[in-house]
Amino acid sequence: MQSLTIERPVHFTRGRRTRKIIQEGPPSAPSPVPVGRIPRISRLMALAIRFDRLIKEGAIKDQADLAQLGHVTRARVTQIMNLLQLAPEIQEALLFLPVTVKGRDPIREHHIRPIAAELDWRKQRRLWKVLIDGRTPGEEPLAGNAQSDADPRQAAQSLGRPQFTIQTAVE
Helix, strand or coil: CCCCCCCCCEEEEECHHHCEEEEECCCCCCCCCCCCECCHHHHHHHHHHHHHHHHHHCCCCCHHHHHHHHCCCHHHHHHHHHHHHCCHHHHHHHHCCCCECCCCCCCCHHHHHHHHHCCCHHHHHHHHHHHHCCCCCCCCCCCCCCCCCCCHHHHHHHCCCCCCCCCCCCC
16 A cells, blocks of 8 residues: 655644634734824714714714714714814815824814814814914914024924824815
8 A cells, every 4th residue: 555645834723712723825924013003083083974974874863862872972972073064175184194103192182173163164274284284373383483494393393292294285
């Protein structure tokens, strides 16, 4: 009788209840762990869009039902839904903010609320530009008028303000 040898690459994985399972081929490369986290304001913007779609589709009757289902107050649902009042470019910019690797999110909800309260989209765009440029409304540019050649990032750093590198189209 002749012996037959078959060689195949295999690897073992864990199944249910730590049972070992033999699988054909080399083990797959582990998926890379994403560095950082999605800013909270980005998640809230996505949640507002999702809530709006649920209401429009009729899956949820109104914001009061959303509040009850989410175990939050109606006021909180209103705060989240007010993000839908932002100009479309600002909504898009919020959705695609860069991940936060360390520390606080550079743009937080309390920065956005006054912008969302403004109904005119042109004014919202101006307020947004002021926010991402690192100034507060009514304040001179961070570098000051006399130092218009100075790097605004250095000026923001000297004042202890967050720095942003977000590109948006502003009228």
